[in-house]
Amino acid sequence: xxxxxxxxxxxxxxxxxxxxxxxxxxxxxxxxxxxxxxxxxxxxxxxxxxxxxxxxxxxxxxxxxxxxxxxxxxxxxxxxxxxxxxxxxxxxxxxxxxxxxxxxxxxxxxxxxxxxxxxxxxxxxxxxxxxxxxxxxxxxxxxxxxxxxxxxxxxxxxxxxxxxxxxxxxxxxxxxxxxxxxxxxxxxxxxxxxxxxxxxxxxxxxxxxxxxxxxxxxxxxxxxxxxxxxxxxxxxxxxxxxxxxxxxxxxxxxxxxxxxxxxxxxxxxxxxxxxxxxxxxxxxxxxxxxxxxxxxxxxxxxxxxxxxxxxxxxxxxxxxxxxxxxxxxxxxxxxxxxxxxxxxxxxxxxxxxxxxxxxxxxxxxxxxxxxxxxxxxxxxxxxxxxxxxxxxxxxxxxxxxxxxxxxxxxxxxxxxxxxxxxxxxxxxxxxxxxxxxxxxxxxxxxxxxxxxxxxxxxxxxxxxxxxxxxxxxxxxx
Amino acid sequence: xxxxxxxxxxxxxxxxxxxxxxxxxxxxxxxxxxxxxxxxxxxxxxxxxxxxxxxxxxxxxxxxxxxxxxxxxxxxxxxxxxxxxxxxxxxxxxxxxxxxxxxxxxxxxxxxxxxxxxxxxxxxxxxxxxxxxxxxxxxxxxxxxxxxxxxxxxxxxxxxxxxxxxxxxxxxxxxxxxxxxxxxxxxxxxxxxxxxxxxxxxxxxxxxxxxxxxxxxxxxxxxxxxxxxxxxxxxxxxxxxxxxxxxxxxxxxxxxxxxxxxxxxxxxxxxxxxxxxxxxxxxxxxxxxxxxxxxxxxxxxxxxxxxxxxx
Ligand code: SF4
Ligand code: SF4
Numbered sequence: 001x002x003x004x005x006x007x008x009x010x011x012x013x014x015x016x017x018x019x020x021x022x023x024x025x026x027x028x029x030x031x032x033x034x035x036x037x038x039x040x041x042x043x044x045x046x047x048x049x050x051x052x053x054x055x056x057x058x059x060x061x062x063x064x065x066x067x068x069x070x071x072x073x074x075x076x077x078x079x080x081x082x083x084x085x086x087x088x089x090x091x092x093x094x095x096x097x098x099x100x101x102x103x104x105x106x107x108x109x110x111x112x113x114x115x116x117x118x119x120x121x122x123x124x125x126x127x128x129x130x131x132x133x134x135x136x137x138x139x140x141x142x143x144x145x146x147x148x149x150x151x152x153x154x155x156x157x158x159x160x161x162x163x164x165x166x167x168x169x170x171x172x173x174x175x176x177x178x179x180x181x182x183x184x185x186x187x188x189x190x191x192x193x194x195x196x197x198x199x200x201x202x203x204x205x206x207x208x209x210x211x212x213x214x215x216x217x218x219x220x221x222x223x224x225x226x227x228x229x230x231x232x233x234x235x236x237x238x239x240x241x242x243x244x245x246x247x248x249x250x251x252x253x254x255x256x257x258x259x260x261x262x263x264x265x266x267x268x269x270x271x272x273x274x275x276x277x278x279x280x281x282x283x284x285x286x287x288x289x290x291x292x293x294x295x296x297x298x299x300x301x302x303x304x305x306x307x308x309x310x311x312x313x314x315x316x317x318x319x320x321x322x323x324x325x326x327x328x329x330x331x332x333x334x335x336x337x338x339x340x341x342x343x344x345x346x347x348x349x350x351x352x353x354x355x356x357x358x359x360x361x362x363x364x365x366x367x368x369x370x371x372x373x374x375x376x377x378x379x380x381x382x383x384x385x386x387x388x389x390x391x392x393x394x395x396x397x398x399x400x401x402x403x404x405x406x407x408x409x410x411x412x413x414x415x416x417x418x419x420x421x422x423x424x425x426x427x428x429x430x431x432x433x434x435x436x437x438x439x440x441x442x443x444x445x446x447x448x449x450x451x452x453x454x455x456x457x458x459x460x461x462x463x464x465x466x467x468x469x470x471x472x473x474x475x476x477x
Numbered sequence: 478x479x480x481x482x483x484x485x486x487x488x489x490x491x492x493x494x495x496x497x498x499x500x501x502x503x504x505x506x507x508x509x510x511x512x513x514x515x516x517x518x519x520x521x522x523x524x525x526x527x528x529x530x531x532x533x534x535x536x537x538x539x540x541x542x543x544x545x546x547x548x549x550x551x552x553x554x555x556x557x558x559x560x561x562x563x564x565x566x567x568x569x570x571x572x573x574x575x576x577x578x579x580x581x582x583x584x585x586x587x588x589x590x591x592x593x594x595x596x597x598x599x600x601x602x603x604x605x606x607x608x609x610x611x612x613x614x615x616x617x618x619x620x621x622x623x624x625x626x627x628x629x630x631x632x633x634x635x636x637x638x639x640x641x642x643x644x645x646x647x648x649x650x651x652x653x654x655x656x657x658x659x660x661x662x663x664x665x666x667x668x669x670x671x672x673x674x675x676x677x678x679x680x681x682x683x684x685x686x687x688x689x690x691x692x693x694x695x696x697x698x699x700x701x702x703x704x705x706x707x708x709x710x711x712x713x714x715x716x717x718x719x720x721x722x723x724x725x726x727x728x729x730x731x732x733x734x735x736x737x738x739x740x741x742x743x744x745x746x747x748x749x750x751x752x753x754x755x756x757x758x759x760x761x762x763x764x765x766x767x768x769x770x771x772x773x774x775x776x777x778x779x780x781x782x783x784x785x786x787x788x
Contacts, residue, residue, distance in 0.1 A: 005512040058577075205511060363626030367639040367785060370729035375639070377785055407783070412601050421605040423783050 010131065011204060011275035013114060014124040014267070018294025027102050028111060036156070039163035046387040047416035055165050061417065067348065068417065070385060072355060079344040086340055088213075090333035092220040094325055096227045100213070101289035106206050109157070109199035110273065113150055120146045124270055150200045151192065158191030204274040208285050218284075223315040224324050228288050230279045230310050231318065235262035241279075244303060251305055261305050268292035268310055278310060354390065354414075355383040356444050358459040361423070366464050369427065373403075374465045378424045380406075382444065384414035390446045396426060399440035399463055403427045411447060428463060436469035437462055533563060551575075586610065589779075590772035594648035597779055604779065611780030614773055618765060619781075627784040632736030640786030641731040645720040647788050652778040658764035661723040661734075665757030666706065673700060677708075678750040684716045685730040687743065723760075734758055 043052035043065055054063040062069040069076060088099060100107060121127045121142050133139055162184050163171055174180040175188070198206055207214055221227070235241060237260030244263045248254050251261065262279065269277045271292055274285040278292045296310040317323045361377040369375050384390050391413045396404045405425040412420060424442070440463055445456035494504045529535065532544040543562065550560045551571035561567050573579050585606050589597065597603045616625060623629050627637030635643055643661065644654050669677070679689040680697025700706040702714060709716070711724035718726030725733055732738065735753050740746045765774065781787070 004509055005515045006509045007512045202513075205513070209511060209514065361626065363624070364628030364636075364638050367628070367636060368731060369639055369786065370641045370726065370731055372730060375785055377638070407604065408599055409601055418602075420601040421608070422601060423608070425785055 008205060009275065011273070012124045012127045012131075012270075013273045013275075013291075014270040014295075015118055016267075016271045016291050016295045016298070018291075018297055020290035020294050024102060024111065024289065024291075028108050031103070031108055032112075036160050039160060039168040049167055051167060053164060054167070057165060068385065070355070070383065070417075072383075073351065076344060076347065079340065079347065083337065083340045083344060086333060086337040089220055090330070090337050092217060093222070093225060093329050093333060096221065096225050097217055097286070097288035098226075100207065100211075100217075100287035104287075106198060106211070107273075107287060107289065109153075109195060110203050112153060113199040113203075114273070116149045116153070117146055120149065147200070150196055154192045154195035154199070155188065157195050158188040161191055162187050204285065204287075207274060207287055214284060214287075222327070222329065224327055226312050226314050227282050228278060228286060228290055228293060228310065229282065229313040229315075229318055230262075230268075231308070231313075232279075232281075234260060235279065235309050236260040261300070261309050263299060263303060265299055267295040267299055271295045351385065352457065353384075353386045354392065354444070354446065354457070355381075355385055355419075356442070356457050356459050357381045358424075358442050358461050360461060366466050368467075372431075373427045373429050374433075374467075375425050375427045376463050378426065378442070378461060380422045380424055380442065380444075381419060382412065382414065382422070383419040384416055387416050389413060389415050391448050393445050393447045394422070394424070395443045395445075397441050397443050397458070399426065399428060399438060401429055401432045402440070402463070426463060428465065430465050430467060433463075433465055433468065436465050438465075439463075582610070586770075586772040586776070589776055590770075594775075594779070597775075598648075604783070607776040607779040608783060610773070611776040614769065614777050615780055618768065619777075622762075627781065629733070631739065632732065632734065635733040636731075637781055638785040639731060640788070641726060641729060641733060642720060642786070642788070643718075643723040643725055643733055645788070646782070646786055648778055648782055650720070651781050651787070652774060654762065655769075655774050655777055655781075656764065656766040659723055659760070659762040661758065661760035663711070663724075663753070663758040666754050667756075669700075669706075669755060673705075674751040674754055675747065677701060677706060677754055678747040681716065681727055681750050682737070682743070682746055684728045685737075687746065689743065734760065 038053050039051065041052035042050050043063075044050050045063070045066060045068070048059075048061075048063060048068065049056070051063065052065055056063065060071040091098060117127065121130050130139055130142060159172070159175065162175070162180075165171075166184075171180060171184070175184055202210075237255065238258035240260065241262035241264045242248055242254070242259045243265075248257065248259060254261070268279070269275075269292075271294070272278065273289060273291065274287060276283050276285045278286065290312065293310045293312065297307045300307045300309055314323050357380075359379050359381075361379055366374050366376050380394065382392060384392075391411050393411045394404070394406055394409065396402060403426070405427065406422055409422050412422065414420060426440075428438075439460060441458040441460055443456050443458050446454045493507050495507045498504045529542065530544060531546045533541055533547060534544060535542045547563050548560050549563045549567040549571065550558060551567055552574045553559045553570075559567075589603060589607055589610075592600075592603065597607060615623075615627070619627075622634040623637050624634070629636035629638075640646065642650070644650055644659055666674075676693045676697035677700050678697070679693035680695075680701050683689050683694040683697075701708040701712075701716065711719050711722050712727055713719050713724070716727035718724055718728075735749045737746045737749055740749055765777075769777065
């Protein structure tokens with residue numbers, strides 16, 4: 001072990017039954033249910049595709065049930081990421097690495113791959129035996145079946161991912177008949193490969209060596225943070241742990257001999273998916289999956305000892321001090337989380353029924369027309385973000401004696417989700433204007449349609465008259 | 478956490494030290510990286526080597542290693558198949574010919590070509606598309622003279638963003654201008670004496686509201702609108718312009734050929750006008766029908782029309 005590299009020690013986690021295992025199956029079922037079924041959920045939204053969740057990249061919008069996210073709303077994604085990060089900090093501060101143990105994709109998929117492995121090759125001792133056995137037809141068959149099933153699951157995972165980016169039923173047909181875009185096949189291939197390698201081969205190596213979160217989890221921990229912990233005092237006693245042996249069967253007998261409650265069965269080590277011994281204390285590899293808790297509780301029940309030799313506990317609790325959940329850190333992260341969730345919710349709820357932006361065309365900034373008036377040009381971009389066709393009236397306000405010329409589009413009709421770019425010419429008589437730069441506003445008002453959300457919107461702009469600017473400059477000097 | 482890692486009475490995962498020690502008791506843990514990690518590193522090295530063989534990679538003297546995947550075939554601008562050594566430019570060319578966006582753009586352009594100007598002007602989508610295509614075309618073909626945005630260069634290249642048109646500002650006239658090019662020609666009048674030139678300049682400037690000597694202007698009027706000068710044959714009676722020949726409108730205060738506003742004094746302005754009268758003017762815009770497709774010319778006409786003064 002003193003070389004610069006080490007071979008991976010193969011891990012054959014034993015299965016376990018118990019509270020946390022049930023919780024994990026529950027979460028896994030829910031997560032898989034959502035992940036695999038969501039692309040198939042239809043949703044009638046009056047416009048666009050009838051798929052509940054669809055990420056339409058060429059069309060530059062995301063459909064999430066009744067919410068349509070346009071390219072310009074993509075900053076919501078940043079909000080979502082901030083919320084996810086804060087939630088992670090918040091939860092980790094209180095409950096430790098529960099994300100790793102229950103919700104992380106790596107954990108979920110490894111769990112299923114392990115299930116398949118056990119289903120084909122049997123329980124831990126059988127798997128170890130099989131791994132050590134010389135090659136035989138039976139061994140080859142079992143291993144091939146395992147890998148085949150793994151590949152199938154990996155492929156289903158990859159294909160499902162692709163279905164989120166197009167119309168699921170037709171895309172699936174296209175993929176099978178070989179008519180899907182090459183990006184779909186590349187993605188399927190890539191995700192199949194990574195899923196297979198990560199969940200089948202790399203497993204805990206991902207958590208230990210690749211996952212950045214494993215590296216900085218400890219900065220979110222404090223002595224109140226819930227961790228999976230082994231009660232050393234109770235388990236070891238004065239004379240250490242000892243197997244259940246004649247004369248060491250009951251707690252009384254053991255305590256009399258100074259022996260702790262740990263019967264050194266090794267069950268907690270065998271079930272651990274990262275292959276560590278929790279009795280050595282919290283280690284970086286521990287993903288807080290709590291399977292060792294289930295394992296030890298089963299042993300304790302069996303031996304007639306009280307549960308909780310390994311448990312969800314905290315450093316303080318282990319030392320007998322009262323545990324504080326509501327500490328300043330909890331409030332801090334909680335508050336930040338509330339603010340972030342509030343801001344995102346507000347932003348989504350207050351989204352405009354149509355989007356307006358005006359940029360001034362600056363080349364040339366202003367021209368004089370043959371009748372002596374000065375003209376500035378503007379580019380208007382209008383997007384109808386409602387679910388029905390709407391007609392918009394475009395006007396200006398705040399510019400005395402100005403004329404707006406916008407081709408044939410004083411009103412423009414827009415289908416749901418469509419945008420249009422228009423050129424607006426604004427003309428002003430320089431004799432009536434007083435300033436070289438004058439603020440005014442574009443006003444766009446939905447005159448019909450647009451889900452009845454008809455408030456006009458304005459956009460500030462500036463009108464330049466260069467000749468007056470020259471006059472002003474000469475007045476100053 | 479590392480504190481607990483050191484405990485090794487029970488666990489087999491005791492961390493060993495490298496055996497070095499400093500200052501008596503300062504030791505270094507040996508936490509070796511997993512072997513697969515090393516193999517993954519070797520795999521990237523292999524990948525790099527394979528890449529060198531496949532693609533152009535290393536400069537060697539004046540040339541470079543060519544690689545095996547060293548050719549790329551694409552359709553050139555004229556529709557001919559071209560095969561060159563692999564490079565990202567050719568890749569881009571191919572994408573611009575065959576990529577989904579390129580195909581979509583072509584379909585749109587075909588629609589533009591098939592629509593009348595009136596239909597395009599009524600359709601905000603087609604307007605926006607034409608403008609966005611033509612913005613690039615304008616930058617490539619027109620902006621060198623007329624400037625980005627069509628502001629022109631006073632006195633040299635006409636301003637396309639105002640509503641003063643030498644050759645007419647309807648869609649059809651703009652298309653004709655782009656397609657066939659224009660030759661603007663005003664004959665020289667070297668036979669005019671200084672006084673005649675002065676009178677004529679006074680009259681011309683009076684047309685656009687400059688206050689000049691009334692007598693001189695009246696004499697200039699006779700030259701301009703009479704047989705002596707015959708200016709009105711092109712510029713129209715009263716100097717309102719003749720778009721058929723590209724003769725400027727002299728009454729609106731906008732000057733496309735002579736940069737009258739740049740001269741601060743009336744004498745200076747007159748001098749500029751006089752020079753054009755005595756020396757004549759020649760302007761030439763090249764033809765673009767051999768360089769641009771019909772659809773491109775159409776989109777360009779829509780764009781120029783929308784710059785600010787289309788009629
Ligand atoms: S030590 Fe326990 S909680 Fe930690 S990873 Fe292993 S089984 Fe899960
Ligand atoms: S499962 Fe419990 S009793 Fe068995 S070795 Fe682990 S800690 Fe000891």
